[in-house]
Amino acid sequence: MPAESGRAVRASRRAFAAGIGGAVAVLTALTVGQTLTPLGGIAVFAPRRKGAGPQAVPVNRTARQAGVVDAARHDGWALEVVHGARRISLAREALAALPQQDMTLPIACVEGWSQQATWGGVRLSLLLDRVDAPHDADIRLTSLEQHGSYKASTMQAPYARDPRTTVALRLGGDDLDVDHGYPARIIAPGRPGVLQTKWLTRIEVLS
Numbered sequence: 412m413p414a415e416s417g418r419a420v421r422a423s424r425r426a427f428a429a430g431i432g433g434a435v436a437v438l439t440a441l442t443v444g445q446t447l448t449p450l451g452g453i454a455v456f457a458p459r460r461k462g463a464g465p466q467a468v469p470v471n472r473t474a475r476q477a478g479v480v481d482a483a484r485h486d487g488w489a490l491e492v493v494h495g496a497r498r499i500s501l502a503r504e505a506l507a508a509l510p511q512q513d514m515t516l517p518i519a520c521v522e523g524w525s526q527q528a529t530w531g532g533v534r535l536s537l538l539l540d541r542v543d544a545p546h547d548a549d550i551r552l553t554s555l556e557q558h559g560s561y562k563a564s565t566m567q568a569p570y571a572r573d574p575r576t577t578v579a580l581r582l583g584g585d586d587l588d589v590d591h592g593y594p595a596r597i598i599a600p601g602r603p604g605v606l607q608t609k610w611l612t613r614i615e616v617l618s
């Protein structure tokens with residue numbers, strides 16, 4: 412075989428081999444894609460599945476992701492309850508010294524999980540009474556979280572005055588994990604998880 416055509420044959424063999432390799436690589440990519448996609452789904456959602464978070468309750472967004480770890484653990488934290496000029500400020504010990512209730516309610520996240528848990532804390536209605544809030548007043552709940560769509564929520568009067576609605580300090584008998592909203596979070600029946608505001612700092616009575 413002349414040198415020229417020998418090189419040509421070797422070159423075409425390399426091209427053929429590369430073609431096979433390429434086809435194998437594409438097939439592998441497709442197969443791997445098919446094989447791993449369901450696993451990938453599990454990996455992405457695993458931390459949010461039932462029972463997978465701290466205190467056996469899933470977490471949508473952690474304190475670190477929300478940028479509130481230091482503020483949430485700060486000694487000077489107090490919950491402001493504001494109704495015009497009537498305003499009170501309650502440190503966590505002050506909240507814990509008020510009458511407490513345990514409420515078993517689900518958190519239902521739009522992302523597809525729901526988890527029942529027992530939350531302990533103060534009936535919201537009691538705090539609203541302390542600032543003489545009218546019974547038909549809506550309220551605004553503000554988080555320590557400064558940005559994004561979770562930083563505050565509005566609660567209509569019937570939810571605010573539902574005796575089950577709780578400013579929760581505890582979960583399953585223990586202090587809230589910071590990822591569940593320590594020092595305090597709202598838990599109300601019949602509301603989507605997204606409105607169960609964590610890391611509460613202020614409750615404002617809307618007129």
Ligand SMILES: Nc1nc2c(c(=O)[nH]1)N[C@H]1C(S)=C(S)[C@@H](COP(=O)(O)O)O[C@H]1N2
Pocket residue numbers: 468469470471472477518519520521554555556561562590591592603604605606607608609610
């Ligand atoms: N401040 C604040 N509150 C929040 C959130 C948040 O990211 N930031 N996530 C909400 C969503 S979408 C859900 S489902 C619940 C989840 O509560 P958990 O993390 O204690 O399970 O908290 C809600 N409250």
Ligand SMILES: [Mo]
Pocket residue numbers: 471519520521522604605
């Ligand atoms: Mo959620």
